[in-house]
Amino acid sequence: MSSYQTVNFVIRGLYRDSVQLMEVTERVKRLEGVLDAAVVMGTAANKESLVPMGLLTSEGEKAGPNDIIIALKATANVEQLLEQVKKIIFEIKTTTARFANIDDAMKMHPDIRYASISIPGKYVEEVALNLLQHGVNLFIFSDHVPIETEVLLKKQAASRDLLVMGPEAGTAIVSGIGFGFANKVASGNIGVVASAGSGIQEFVTLLDRYDMGISHAIGVGARDLSRDVGGIMTRKALQTLNNDEKTKIIALIAKQSDIAVVREILEEEKLSKPLVLSLLGYEEKVSDYPQSPTLHGLFLHAAHALSKTMYEKAFGALKKEVERLKTLVIRRDGYPRAFYSGGTLATETAYLWAKAGLKVYTNLNFPRAEKIDNPYTSVQATVIDYGSEEFTEGRPHPIIDPTLRNKRIISELNSNEASCIAMDLIIGYGAPDNIIAKIFDEIGDAIVKNRDKRFVIRLVGTNKDHQWGQTNLLDKFGVVTTASNALAAMFSAACGLGEPAVLEKLAEELSVEVKI
């Protein structure tokens, strides 16, 4: 191998968001003479992530959070390379005509009623308050927004009869328009309110698969049902859907909630429409409304609320899936391992594995599982949420950039400890156009080399999503796919325990919740 050098260049006071820098990094890696590269903002987390790659030098260490670090491992002339990299950085920025600030944009477009915000959390308050004053409903994807800011924004919005969807809202679909990570689904009469982004995607794609549709899906942000926020936007969204002409049934999806807050809301908000709810991983009933600890259970409740025919169709499909999956279970030593981009789906899997009798280790805050010391190292049956803060600070969400999770999956496939691997693959709006092809480009060889292990994927998407054409790769690589995440979790639990009957037992628990 020819000799190379590792160098860092710092551009002070220049900002690009993590997705733009991911694009820059991909392009820089393809330049001639580049062995490895990373172009990132100089946050502490990003600098730390360069260390194991051998890409951080003393120059890069000095960079601050508002500076860009160009880290190169190269055989070519680095001065020339740097010029090319700078060119790429400036090209990325200047592709779209933009307004310099919100006031100018609102002056020119006073009819705007919705905004999407995805800037670093500590800067959200000023931007969001300004937009609320302009009478704009907000979708806020950003995390790390101080909780006091969230309360302030939501109170202001409620007093102005506006919605604040977020912060930490992964998904919303309003009047058929998807914000954040969303799917193209059928229009219908089920309205969704959720503090769980991937929970919305799982539920609405499951509905779509069995010919049911939604009116709107309002994401309220992961912390809305905490004691601090008190469900301000959950209340607002429930009332909005209760008054919405298209909505006939309301589905409420909640994770990591303060149960007392949920109880209060369900007692106090008087709804004239049927409501079904899922508190992820939580079994105790909190109201008289039909309730499920899983999203598949919620789906069955929703189908039941629609009609007996819909329920029978949904239940029949579940039974068929269980029969099919039972025949695919492989008995093998080792533990099941699950790596998720959607936190709600990871919670659902941790719940079902624990229910199946597995001792589960996870980076989620989930009372039925053990908290894992190091999220990069698996212990027995492990469920890891790659969308959690320790993996996403200063870098794109794994739905956009699957590299980190792919590396983990490859090493788990090649290890003796893993008997079965489960993952979600979220497609649709917000996910890259080539996401399925990119994932299989990276992990495909490892899957083929380890055919003795079951690899199960819940593909969260519909046949209307623009990446659907790539789904043939799943068959090509012999991956087991399931109609829901709950089924993927049940299947991986059955493989982990070497007992196909586990599938039936868990499915029974889903189905007995609904009685006709």
Next chain:
Amino acid sequence: MKIEEIPKVLCIGVSIFSDSLKRQGVEVVDVDWSPPAEIEQDIKDILDKIM
């Protein structure tokens, strides 16, 4: 509030979300954003002392 059609959305932040809205036929009004310049802590300490 009454939920109506959404013909136009203001976007501030990562381009992939703005592009997704455009793909859905929404008119997107992109607003540029950069973090405000941060004063180094030692300069801030000096300013605090003299002001």
